[in-house]
Every structure is written in C-alpha cells, then in structure tokens.
Amino acid sequence: QVQLVESGGGSVQAGGSLKLSCTASGFIINHYNMAWFRQVPGMEREVVAAIKWSGLGTYYSDSVKGRFAISKDNAKSTAYLQMNSLKPEDTAVYSCSMKWRVGTEYDSPSGYSFWGQGTQVTVSS
Numbered sequence: 001q002v003q004l005v006e007s008g009g010g011s012v013q014a015g016g017s018l019k020l021s022c023t024a025s026g027f028i029i030n031h032y033n034m035a036w037f038r039q040v041p042g043m044e045r046e047v048v049a050a051i052k053w054s055g056l057g058t059y060y061s062d063s064v065k066g067r068f069a070i071s072k073d074n075a076k077s078t079a080y081l082q083m084n085s086l087k088p089e090d091t092a093v094y095s096c097s098m099k100w101r102v103g104t105e106y107d108s109p110s111g112y113s114f115w116g117q118g119t120q121v122t123v124s125s
Contacts, residue, residue: 001025001026002024002025002026002027002114003024003025003026003116004022004023004024004095004096004097004098004114004115004116005022005023005025005116005117006020006021006022006094006095006096006116006117006118006119007020007021007023007119008020008021008119009094009119009120009121010120010121010122011122011123011124012086012121012122012123012124013123013124013125014086014087014088014123014124014125015085015086016086016123017082017083017084017085017086018083018086018121019080019081019082019083020036020080020081020083020094020096020119020121021078021079021080022034022036022078022079022080022081022096022116023076023077023078024077024078024079024098025077027098028074028077029053029072029074029077029078029079029098030053030074031053031100031101032053032098032099032100032101033050033051033052033053033098033099033100033101033106034050034051034053034070034072034079034096034097034098035047035049035050035051035070035096035097035098035099035106035109035112036048036049036050036070036079036081036094036095036096036097037094037095037096037097037109037112037115038090038092038093038094038095038121039092039093039095039118040091040092040093045095046061046109047059047061047109047112048060048061048063048064048068048081048094049061049064049068049069049070049081050070050106050107051070051071051072051079051106052101052106053101053106054101055071055072057106057107058070059106059107063089064083064090067083067084067085067086068081068082068083068084069081069082069084070082079096081094081096083121086121086123087123088123088124088125089123090121090123091121091122091123092120092121093118093119093120093121094118094119094120094121095115095116095117095118095119096115096116097112097113097114097115097116098112098114099111099112099113
C-alpha cells in the first residue's frame with residue numbers, strides 16, 4: 001500500500017524553525033520527484049519546494065526561497081523540508097507528494113496527484 005506520512009509540524013513564533021519529514025512506504029523514492037505543498041483554507045494548494053529524483057535539482061517558490069530547504073534521504077525513504085525564519089504567512093497545512101521521474105519536470109506542479117494527510121504549521125507573530 002502506497003503511503004506518505006508527514007510529521008514535524010507544530011506551533012512556533014515568527015522567526016523560528018521547523019523541520020518537516022515525509023516518510024514513504026509501499027514504494028521506493030529513489031526514482032520519484034518529491035515536493036512539498038501547502039494549503040490554507042479557502043485557497044488553492046501551492047507547491048513550495050520540489051526536489052528532482054536524483055537530488056540534483058531543487059525548486060523553491062519565491063515566497064520561501066532562501067528560507068526553506070528541501071532534501072531527501074533515499075535510504076530512509078524520507079523527504080524533508082527545513083523551514084527557517086518562519087513568518088505568520090507560512091501558516092498552512094503542509095503535505096508532501098511524489099511523481100515518477102519520467103514525465104513532467106520535477107518543478108512543475110502538474111503530475112503530483114498523491115499526497116499524505118498533511119501536517120499543520122502555525123506561525124504566530
């Protein structure tokens with residue numbers, strides 16, 4: 001059974017840091033592009049970071065560039081999102097997703113169609 005499980009969310013004050021984890025089961029992430037999305041109620045889900053299946057490429061949305069870092073550990077079947085200098089506007093449910101390495105580019109939101117349950121991140125001012 002293919003499954004993605006996120007963890008690491010919580011409540012922090014502005015300027016703080018959190019590290020999210022996304023652990024996969026039922027498949028091997030080595031050949032999958034991975035991405036982190038976030039969604040605020042009433043808004044569309046947006047991609048904030050993505051990493052190429054090989055690890056040799058990363059993408060960040062303008063809103064998080066320079067503050068967030070995505071990585072993956074194939075041996076642990078886990079992708080991470082290190083979030084620093086958090087702002088209140090980063091408050092959202094964060095979910096990870098994956099797509100096969102062949103197809104649309106890793107930094108395109110198209111093709112990401114399977115997500116975990118998400119983890120809540122709340123940043124207070």
